[in-house]
Structures are given as C-alpha cells and as structure tokens.
Amino acid sequence: MSEGRHTQRGGGWLGVYVIAYLVFLYLPVLLIPLFSFNNSIQAAFPLQGFTVQWYATLFGNSALTSALLNSLVIGVIAATGATLCGITVSYMDLYGRSPLAATISAIARLPILIPGVIVGISLLILINLIGLGPSRIAIVLGHILVALPTTVVIMRSRFAAIPKTIREAALDLGASDWTTFRRVMLPLSLPAIVSAFMLAFLISFDEFIVVFFLAGTEPTLPLYIWSQLRFPRSLPTVMALGTSILAVSFVIAAAAEILRHRGLSATAPRPADPSQPNQTKRGELQWHST
Amino acid sequence: MSTLVATSAPEARSSSGFRAAMLLPGALVTFLLILFALGLVLFLAFRTNDGSLLGAGFTAANFVTVVSDPLYWTVTLRSLVIAALVTLATVVTAYPVAYYLAFHAGRRRGLLLFLVTLPFWTSYLLRVFAWKIVLAYNGVLNSALIESGIWSEPTLAFLNTPAAVVVTLAHAYAPFAILPIYVALDTIPKSLVEAASDLGARPFTSFRRVVLPNSMPGVLAAALVVFVPTVGDYVTPALVGGPASTMIGTLIQAQFGKANDWPFGAALSVAVMLVILAVVLVARIADRRFGSRT
Secondary structure, three states, X not given: OOOOOOOOOOHHHHHHHHHHHHHHHHHHHHHHHHHHOEOOOOOOOOOOOEOOHHHHOOOOOHHHHHHHHHHHHHHHHHHHHHHHHHHHHHHHHHHOOOXXXXXXXXXXXXXXXXXXXXXXXXXXXXXXXXXXXXXXXHHHHHHHHHHHHHHHHHHHHHHHHOOHHHHHHHHHOOOOHHHHHHHHHHHHOXXXXXXXXXXXXXXXXXXXXXXXXXXXXXXXXXXXXXHHOOOHHHHHHHXXXXXXXXXXXXXXXXXXXXXXXHHHHOOOOOOOOOOOOOOOOOOOOOOOOO | OHHXXXXXXXXXXXXXXXXXXXXXXXXXXXXXXXHHHHHHHHHHHOEEOOOOOOOEEEOOHHHHHHHHOHHHHHHHHHHHHHHHHHHHHHHHHHHHHHHHHHHOOHHHHHHHHHHHHHHHHOOHHHHHHHHHHHHOOOOHHXXXXXXXXXXXOOOOOOOOOHHHHHHHHHHHOHHHHHHHHHHHHHOOOHHHHHHHHHOOOXXXXXXXXXXXXXXXXXXXXXXXXXXXXXXXXXXXXXXXXOHHHOOHHHHHHHHXXXXXXXXXXXXXXXXXXXXXXXXXXXXXXXXXXXXXXX
C-alpha cells in the first residue's frame, strides 16, 4: 500500500524532515548521557575529558539505594495491579455484554483527560480521608490509576484481535467462562500481558507528577532526583543516575514494544473483521476509540 | 458495544460468580479511585478552609475568589495560551511525520514507529531536566554558541521564560501527538486518494480536500492528549519557567503544599476541569462536523 503512485513524490523532503524531527526528539535527552561522562561539574561545551567518576558516586549512596528499592517494589506491585485491572476491564468490556462493564472501561480510560496534578490532589484527599496518609500504598494506588489507561488500551486491542470464533468454540465445547478465560484467552494474549506489565512498570518507575503528592517519608527515584536538582554540585550525579534510568527504560520499552507487535502478528493476518470497525491497526495504541 | 449485539447461546451460561470476580478490580479502581476521588475534590471546593481535612461549612467563596481575583485570570489565561501554543506546535510538527509514516515509510515504517514511540516511555522528569541543562546560563546552548563564536557571552534569555516552557513542553509531549494522527491517516482507504487523483485532483488538492479532512479525528485526538497534561503542568514551569511562567498547575500544587488551603486548591482544580470539559466538547463538535463529511 505504501508503494503507490504518491510514494515517490515529495517523499524525499518529507524523509529529511522526519530525520530532523527524530534528531530534535532524541538530542536533548541524549545530552544527559553525553555530559554524564564529562569530567566537569557543569553541563557545558567544550567537553572536559572522559570520566566515570559520576557513576562511582551512585554506589554507596544510601538515600539513592533506598529510593531505588522503593521504586522497584512500588513499580512491580503497581504494574501487577494495573495489568490485572487492564485484563479484567477490557475483557469484560468486550465480552461481558453489560452496561456496567462498558462504563467501567470508559472511566478507566478517563485519567488521560485529567491533568496529573488533579489526579494527584484527588488521591491525596482520598488517602487522607480513609486514614492511609501519604505512604507507599498510596503511591501504588496512584500508579495503578496512572498506568490503567495504557494497560486497558493494550489488552483491549489484544483481546479484540483474537478471532471471536476461538472463544465461541471453547464455550460451545462446554468450557465454563472461567476455563475459557484462563485456558484460552489468557494464553493467547500472554505477550500483550507481559508487554502491558512492563510498560505499566515503566510508567510507575518514571512517574513524578502524581507521586509528588502521595509520597510520605520514603521517596521514589524521581522524587530523589527532584530533591537533588536544587544542588548544582549534584548535577553530574543526577546525570549519571538519569543515564542509568534512561538505559533501563529504553531496554524495557523496546522489549515491551517487540512483544506487543509479535503477539499481535500471531493472529492478526486475517481479513479485517467488518463487525469490528474500531479494531486498532498493527497494534498501535489508539487512545480515543469511541 | 455495538460489536457484541449478536448474542450467541453459550453466553447464557455466563456464571455470575465469574462476572463479579472479573468486574470487581476495575469497579474498585474506577469508582473509588477515580469517581469518588474526583467527587471529593468537587465537595471540598465548596467548603471553607478551617485546617481540617474536609473543611467546614458550605460556601461558594472559593469560586468567587477564582473568578474575581485578576491573578487567577492572568495565570489561567497564561496556562491556556501556553497549552494552546504547545498543542499547536506539537500537532503541526507531528503531522508530516505521521503522514510520512502512513504513506511513504514503506519497509522502514516499523522501525520509525518504534523510534517515535520510544521517548513516550522515558522519564518525563528527565526530558524536562534535559532542557534545563540545555537552556541554563552556563549550559549547553550558551556554551555551544560561545564555543562556535556566534555569541560572545552567555545570555540569561533562554531559561526562566514562558518560551522555555513552551519549547520544553512541546518536546516532552511530542510523542503523544504522532500516533493518533498516524492511526487516522493509515485508516483512510487508499482508494479515496486514488479516486481523487484519477478525477484530476492535483496532489495538494487531494491532500487538502481528501486526506486532511479525513485525518481530522486523529488531529483532534492528538490535540486533546497534548492539551490536557500541558494545561495542568507544574513541573516544567518550576524547572525552566521561572516566576514569569507560573501556571495554574503550579497554583494548585501550592494550595496543597505551602499555602495549605485545600478547599481553594480544589476549587482551582474544578475550574481547570471545567475548562478541559469545554475544550473536549468543542473537540467533539468539531469531530462530528469533520466526521459527517466522510
């Protein structure tokens, strides 16, 4: 389809533009790794020579280590919760045939339309009302909420891509709802589940706007970075830490994207089902499927 | 869901236990953490601040202050202008990329899609931080300009300006805009474009009359997913904006922090949600109008 008549015309200039756009997208972020190896306390040209001393400062820093552990634990628990909710919400939305399930699914995608600061303060009021107060549990709840639209969208497009006949065959052959879900639908969507989990983990791991309101005495890694930004002397350490976080994020995000596409292509190459006009194409995230 | 209207016999066996178990997690999260929590904000917005969690007595004074104090008009207007500029910049710059992906990318499409989505999953705080080191007085841009002889001494003009906020936010939310536009462009039947050119439309005419109107739902979705988080942002103004670029999110954050007036912060939040609601409604109406053409 891309080899059509209009492919060549204008494609060249547009290609140059796309490359320039990608440079703009990546260049500022890649400055962080560049200056993290620079032997200077300032992020400025000319470069002052190569060093790994800033990375050495990361080790043995107990505040950093506890923030990292905190982020990891919260990330895993929040990602588990968000993935569980994403699976059940999208499954019931597609197969539950109830207005309640459709409503839940619609509300679950609502946080996209709420600025993070309002999500943060609304949860702050809630956790104080139920007596929890700012704490790790509060952060987990906040991150389940922030990651929920992503897990719902991924799982929904995955379930929608599984031919309906497979589920119907299982039910016709006498499998219960639970058996059909557990033995047929879940295994078929395993790559998407893993992908949703990884992306939810990343969202939690990198999240700052909401966690700012919910953290008690144990900060997460982004909060630790925020606290260090006030001190010019810790700039190189922040860049070394930032580089490590970026590297981990890139690897996890890449693995998740590959998994999601592989999972979709396993059942996708069949003619488009006319009864499902909103089926997402090629597994792209479609936030606003109405 | 219209796709599931056709009822098949096995559905009748649907056990209520299974349904309840499957609905429970989502119901808890959506009703408690989203709806109830937002309801609390609305409730609190009509209370008087007496230092207690839920305030005391009902009042509309918070909203009167929001509407009558020119400070809040200034900051709200500034937030709207900044968010509108960011949205415009992101959508306009993303459109050609989405267009290339949909019509010209060929075999490179998978790789390019991957490259434009990857920054989506990296730390927002770090993306903003990157701009802080770029724009700082003794930062990357100033030193590079001096090093290359373009500038003789560093300038303060980059950091702590509303322009810095616009550039930083436009960069931070750039990946959000491409995908919705790409999906909209990619789902346009190729026969439509071919019919236009067969009927003698020149490439630009067929783009203006066929491709662009058909991609408007994606453009509007992109505008919305960029506008909403930027209008309430408080991190970027704090890191690169300086006092002249205080946004409404900054004020909300302050009410729940230093200022410690939660009811007033809640009223500001309600005001922001009303503004967003208005924008969503306008987008919906625009969507209908463009949608009816196809």
